[in-house]
Amino acid sequence: MAQQTASSEGEFGGRSAAVTGGASGIGLAVARELARRGAQVCVLDVAGGALPDGLWGLPCDVADRASVNAALEALGERFGRLDVLVNNAGVGAQGTVEDNDDDEWRRVLDINVTGIARVSAAALPLLRRAAAADGAAAAPGGAAIVNTCSVAATAGLPQRALYSASKGAVLALTRAMAADHIREGIRVNCVNPGTADTPWIGRLLDAAPDPAAERAALEARQPTGRLVSAEEVAAAVCYLAGPSAGATTGTELAVDGGMQGLRLRPETP
Structure with a gap:
């Protein structure tokens, strides 16, 4: 893999960051964006x-x-410290409570929730x-953890x-971690994307009987009328992780095209 060559300029100049699930989609x-801003x-x-280029x-x-402990040990040997941790790794799941068996519940919760705890602890x-x-x-700012949450935490989705x-x-874990570590100078927040245009959504669309109709339905449920871009989520993560958010901890930042908070009237013909 490419070696890291970050600029010392930018708001994250002289700082180090780690991103789980960073090889594709929102994580990448x-x-x-963190590297572009100097990390x-x-x-x-x-x-x-x-x-x-520019990522290690x-x-x-x-x-x-x-695996987590070995990775963080190697990271520590290289960087000596860690200023920003982005817990982004996760997997999706579809269905009602009738549709996922116990093994799938264990797998998804282990990756999406316990995975954050494992990496953060290390x-x-x-x-x-x-x-x-x-x-x-x-x-200003101190160290920061940003967890990738979802509008699914705050809105009921079928x-x-x-x-x-x-x-x-x-979402609950983010708040608890923020309370636990604020006096250590570590801020903990999360970002709540709406439906983002990522490889996972692409695979769901490819598997749909009518991919174009499914994409249109996903776009229509967001008031902006389009999917969220990975770059828009990245900008929100960088804000929460950066010195400008030095007084922000224990909160969630929605990047969902208004999906959670807006209730628009249907457009008239």
Whole structure:
């Protein structure tokens, strides 16, 4: 994988970041944007393969504690500290409570929820080191964790029972982590994307009987009339992780095209 060569300029200049699930989709967009803004970025992903220039990668399966610990140890050896952790790795699930068996419930919750806990626990010593260094330098912001949640945590969506349950847990976990670590100088927030134009959504559309009609339906349920882009989510993550959000912790930032909060009247002919 490509070696990291970050600029010292930008709001994340001199800072290091790790992004789980950063090899594609929202995670890759986040990793690229953090690097563009000056961070040294490590992509932690179960998938191997090449990464774009400017990103460094380590294999990491968030469902395997030994894999997580090995990845964070290697990251610590390279960076010495960690300023930003983006817990983005996750999997989707479709169906009502009748449609997913116990094994699927265990798998999705283990990756989407416990995976965040595993990675965060392994990263905390490095985050504390960064927060302490920032405190000594009177730098704003401190260390930051940003979790990828979903509008599914705050709005009832059909055919998403298991996925929604996992993301509701991510929202609650974010708030609890924020309370636990605020006095250590570590801020914890989450971003709540709406339906984003990612490879996972692409696969769902490809499997639909009428992909064009399914895409139109997904676009129509967001007041903006379009899917959210991965780059828009990445910009929100960078805000929450950056020094401009130094007084923001324990909150969720919706990037959902108004899906959660707006109730528009039907358009008249």
